[in-house]
Amino acid sequence: MTTVLISGASVAGPALAYWLQRYGYEPTVVERAPAPRPGGYAVDFRGASMTVLERMGVLPAIRERATEMGAMSYVDESGKVVATTSPEAFSGELEILRGDLVEILYDLTRDTTEYLFDDSITALTQDDEGVEVVFESGTTRRFDLVVGADGLHSNVRRIAFGPESSYLHDLGYYASVCTVENHLGLDHTGQILNVPGKTVGMYSARNNTEAKALFYFASSDLTYDRRNVPEQKAIVEEQFKDLGWEVPTLLDGLRTAPDFYFDSISQIKLDSCSRGRIALCGDAGYCASPLSGMGTSLAIVGAYVLAGELHAAGGDHTRAFAEYDVRMKGFVDACQQQAVDGARWFVPATKWFTRVRNLSYRLMPYLPWRNLIRDMSLKVGNAIDLPTYEDPRPRPAVRRP
Ligand SMILES: Cc1cc2nc3c(=O)[nH]c(=O)nc-3n(C[C@H](O)[C@H](O)[C@H](O)COP(=O)(O)OP(=O)(O)OC[C@H]3O[C@@H](n4cnc5c(N)ncnc54)[C@H](O)[C@@H]3O)c2cc1C
Known part of the structure; x- marks a missing residue:
């Protein structure tokens, strides 16, 4: 049986493991x-x-755990609603909290996949027969193939493809998200304030029992320690401390939040997602950034195509990885372009453009092209000719979480 080591147990990793085991491979994550x-x-x-x-x-x-978000509102610094967008603009066809999705995918694969938590790859050496893998825990094992599904700052990519700086393209923004109290009592909705180069807001989550605060800002490259959370919180606070509306309360929430995300808004661009027996999947290979709204779709589709091409090529990884690159290219390009276009709308650079955007959102429902945003993002979501691969095994039952 062909053994495949996958680094990363978020979206792309477990989805890839699912398809691989269905095609008779032996995945380890x-x-x-x-x-x-x-x-x-x-x-x-x-x-x-x-x-x-x-x-x-x-x-x-x-669907059972979908967020079921309604429309999002844009407000001014006094809290007055100045524009509203349709639910699909922010929430696509189906929206779920990332952690809930990860749990569902883990439950789906845990019986058929070996999971190694609390560990990481430190070295990869490939030869004609396979890849020797050294783990942080000190063990060494051999696998036929290795896939990096370990996100924007992929460890596998760094080891097998070279330094991140060769592939990472900053879009010129930073994003921070954390869980806060739903102090506005938002009911399946969110509110967003824009000032030039800054977007701050909150949306309700988990049936309104909590909320997520979001902070996006335009900035050239910042220097900070990626493990130093207080330093990163201080950067966010500095950027937003002078704003009105609910921003002081959101910053209070940020200080004590149980979770915290902060990173540059960046994309990964590679000529090929493989080097010999080592390939990349999801954000590791073609991150489109949060501004695309397509990262999870890319990870799910990418995992499906990568496993399907291996299956279709009868395990010939050279042929399969080349075909995977070709099939994904147009889709990746479209998703990455959507982030570049979306940035101008989501984090407007000037007051003038913010007004133009708000006006277009207000007029949109009355115009013949009222479904333009939904149609455009659906077009991007379908910018791949999805192959159907022969599926030899019955589908395993989905475990209840
Ligand atoms: C703020 C924000 C909002 C977003 N909003 C949306 C949205 O609305 N719609 C959408 O489609 N996408 C959105 N995305 C993007 C989406 O989250 C990602 O595209 C998606 O999670 C990619 O999945 P992945 O499995 O490739 O990588 P990730 O989800 O990044 O997972 C990587 C995994 O690898 C693990 N890992 C990292 N390093 C190592 C290592 N050395 N060894 C072992 N494991 C490792 C990590 O712990 C993690 O579990 C958003 C992202 C952010 C940050």
Whole structure:
């Protein structure tokens, strides 16, 4: 049986493990965290990824835990609503909290996949027969193939492809998200304030029992320690401390939040997602950034295509990895371009453009192209000719979380 080591147990990793075991491969997933990582922000699906989720049999479980968000409102510094967007603009066809999705995918694969938590790869040496892998825990094992599904700052990519700086392209923004109290009592909705180059807001989560605060700002490259959370919180606070509306309360929430995400908004661009027996999947290979709204769809579709191409090539990884690059290219390009275009709308650079955007959102429902935003993002979500791969095994039952 062909053995495949996958680094990363978030979205791309478990989805890839699912398809590989269905095609008769033996997947092992190594994850740096001690358990599937809970919590996090909302992620959504559009287009082709919905078909893949359906083929995986997980749509009902995801629908059961969907956020069911309604429209989002833009407010001014006094809290007055100045524009509203349709639910699909932010939440796609189906939206779920990232941690809930990870739990569903882990439950789907835990019986058929070996999971190694609290560990990481430190060295990879490939030869004609396979890849020798050294783990942080001190063990050494051989696998036929290795896949990095370990996110924007992929460890596998760094080891096998070279330094991150060769592939990471900053879009010129930073994003921070954390869990806060739903002090506005938002009911399946969110509110957002824009000032030039800054976007701050909150949306309700977990049936309004809590909320997620979001802070996005335009900035050239910042120097900070990626492990130093207080330093990163101080950067966010400095950026937003002079704003009105609910921002002081959101910053209070940030200080004591149980979770915290902060990173540059960046994309990964590679000519090829493989080097010999080592490949990349999801954000590790083609991160489109949070501004695309397509990262989770890319991870789900990418995992499906990578496993499917290996299966279709009868395990010939050279042929399969080349075909994977070709099939994904147009989709990745479209998703990455959507982030570049979306940035101007989500973090407007000037007061003038903010007004133009708000006016277009206000007029949109009355115009013949009222569904433009939904149609455009659906077009991006379907920018791949999704292959159907021969599926030899019956679908395993989905475990209840
Ligand atoms: C603020 C924010 C909002 C977003 N909103 C949306 C949205 O609305 N819609 C959407 O589609 N997408 C959204 N995304 C993007 C989406 O979250 C990602 O595209 C998606 O999670 C990618 O999945 P992945 O499995 O490739 O990588 P990740 O989810 O980044 O997972 C990588 C995994 O690898 C693990 N790992 C890292 N290093 C190592 C190591 N050395 N060894 C072992 N394991 C390791 C990590 O712990 C993690 O579990 C958003 C992202 C952010 C940050």
